[in-house]
Amino acid sequence: MSVDILVVAEQRDGVLNRATLEAVVAGQGLSKDLGLDLSVLVLGKNIGDLANDLCVGVKEVLIAEHEKVGDYTADGYCAAIKQIVAKEAPKYILFSHTYMVRDYSSKLAAALNRQLVSDCVGYKMDGESPVFVRQIFQGKIDADFTFSGDGANLVSFQVGAFNADNLDSGTSGEVRDAGVAFDEIEVRTKVLDIFEGVKQEVDLSKAERIVSVGRGIKKPENMDLMNELAAVLDAELAASRPVCDDGWLPLDRQVGSSGQTVTPSLYLAVGISGAIQHIVGMKNSGTIVAINKDPHAPIFDIADYGVVGDLFEVVPALIAAVKEIR
Amino acid sequence: MKIIVCMKQVPVQDSLLKITDDNTWVHEDELNWEINESDNYAMEAALRLKEEHGGEVVLLSMGPDRVKESIKQGLAKGVERALHINNEDFTTRDPFINAKLLAAAIKQESPDLVLTGLQADDTGFGQTGPILAEYLGLPHTSIVMEIEKSNGGIKVKRELEGGWFQSVELPLPALLSIQSGSNQLRYATIKGIMMAKKKEIKSLTLADLGLAEDEVDDSNSSLNFNRIFIPEKTKKAEIFEGDPKEIAAKLADKLKNEAKVF
CATH class of the missing domain: 3.40.50.620 (HUPs)
Structure with a gap:
């Protein structure tokens, strides 16, 4: 054999x-x-x-x-x-x-x-x-x-x-x-236990709309702007790993391979380049929108609509436009 | 505890990359460089262990002359000294050959602990740590978030998928590959930067490592890195560029009337 x-x-x-x-x-x-x-x-x-x-x-x-x-x-x-x-x-x-x-x-x-x-x-x-x-x-x-x-x-x-x-x-x-x-066979490492990390208090998998924030946001103070965008869209706020690692959003709002897998009808990715660890958690969303200053960011490869530009200019304009149209 | 941290210098994360005419790599001359993200976390973990338990942190890096800048950043943050495998004369992208070079340098130091980052942000193989462990004959574990000393070894918290974790105990010497975000990174202090100037960066050649040129020749590898290219897009995004107000109005309209998401 x-x-x-x-x-x-x-x-x-x-x-x-x-x-x-x-x-x-x-x-x-x-x-x-x-x-x-x-x-x-x-x-x-x-x-x-x-x-x-x-x-x-x-x-x-x-x-x-x-x-x-x-x-x-x-x-x-x-x-x-x-x-x-x-x-x-x-x-x-x-x-x-x-x-x-x-x-x-x-x-x-x-x-x-x-x-x-x-x-x-x-x-x-x-x-x-x-x-x-x-x-x-x-x-x-x-x-x-x-x-x-x-x-x-x-x-x-x-x-x-x-x-x-x-x-x-x-x-x-x-x-x-x-x-x-x-x-x-000699095994030198010893597994002591396996346990679940943070208690998931937010179930993003049920969210209808998600505004997700990446490292392009630069500073925690800028989360206010993202909160406002999420509010006008009646969306849940989520983030990619670096934002949660830095403590700008709680870990249970992290999307990706080490966080939650989501399938909302709208996934709006702001300042997220689209590392594969993030994409596996959201690629089956209905409509994917990406706002990023790097035109080669991989997030654009899976987006339906993409805005190449400075998020600090685009997001306030989008908040105003959505308010007007909704 | 003597700890060696392996550090790779990579192009800064949002670099605009241009592929070379022979489709084998990107143009490096216009790029800015930084310490690979997870390697920075490996260095942070090493410095914290040293501060708690005493000992020495040695930074090991491989690359051309430019990597000295990143090495100096490590020295300024509190690393004692550095080893630099200077490869101005040879470049290899084969993770197994790279690990062979690093292993040769590490063996000369006999550390208690070797730390690497989880993966490099450029080639992204994520292989160096586990290959090094095999070449050095060390027990290892990867995707490590926390390290503490235990009886006769170390106990680590490592990440599994979907929010699950595992505790694992290893005897020393051992190798760990460290996950990004596992600690708050420190900044170099002015004092640290001043002190770094007196610290040693030992340059290592192939001869110093006891390796011959054909042992580090990519063309002898059974893995061939054929060509690189911009991926074909499977989905064509409708892209908006220009005046933020106009874009925003168009996008809002599309979301409401075309995608019908609100």
Whole structure:
């Protein structure tokens, strides 16, 4: 038995991270384009049911079940996957670029003496070879990457780059024990506990309209202006991470990968450049408006309406215009 | 505690970027530079640990001569001394080669703790920390918000997704990659700036690091950085520019009558 393309699944307490299915969708595409088989690997304890659930649209589900990978640690995961790679010799190892994958995927690549292209937004075929595309300069520029050499090539895909709903459930795979020698694995880090941070007092996911503020606001005193804009639009006020980090708005009003995911009918982004960590939290909003002085800000790529200009001139004018028209 | 902080100098965040004619990088000569955001938080975390527990903070940076300006900012904030891998003669964008260079410099110092930022704001790989941990044989964890000393090691609070956190304990020596926003950043004081002038910036060459030129040659890498380009827009925003009053009136009208959001 051997493996061609291996997707490493992510789970906590037996619950699958949905982003895993996105990586499976990416793997199905590559499997078709390259004529290679697709397998999934799941590590953890008490993951039998989950492994069975994952047998959809793949050839095999490899399972590495043990106390030592019960709680995720980079040491445990890297050592276990390294053994599996030595045995199965996959050509590609795919991940969804979650926080967990950020923590261990590049360490794994270093341990394998192979390369990782992290946080890809997709791939395209150039003849027989895949070209992986990732963003640099915080989404302003894209870059093409290719691998040379036959060893395991590691690729992580940005969350949201593939749609889990596109999973082709055609074939049904089988579960196989990956046969990891866990007694050889030493885990140096110790997970003490997992806990929820701030109590979410504001549920932005139900908001009809949101005015969201980014670092372009410059000073906390300027929040008054944003409050006024939110008030005339009858909108909730939200922010990107730097604004909440600085304490200008409470953490429970943060939108993005470390905050809330929102889908209002109007999302008005003021002074937000649109780092991907923010965009994942709001890109499914109805109408997206961006006000930013940088015409190349990535937020404009997903906006319906964009204003290139100084927010301190545009926002007061917009407040007046909305008052007049509403 | 001896702490090494890895710092990258990157173009300032709202730089207007122009791609070079060979589509491999951006024109650097017109750019302004700053300390990478999360590296600044790594430096802050290191300074706080030193203030609480004693010891030394050493700043490690790689880049051409211009990075000295950022190094000096660190020295002015309270870092004891700095190591500068001067790469005027070679540039590599391969995170594995970069980590090899940094690891060689770190090994000579035998620190108790190595801190990196979570990811660079230019290339954004987010790989240097975990690769370094592997090369140095250190336990690591990333996306760290808080660090405290514990029995025989350190206890850290790290961020998971969606507002969840995790506490993790690691033995020392260890490597942590630090998340932006984890602390309030300090400013350099006048006294700090004066004192920084006397502090050492040790320049390191490949020979000092015991590395040969072909070991840091991107063209030997199995990963090829082919070309860079401005992404095609999947959605075409209607863009308004010009007089703020006119724009605002047009936008308000669109929102009411076209998008019908109020």
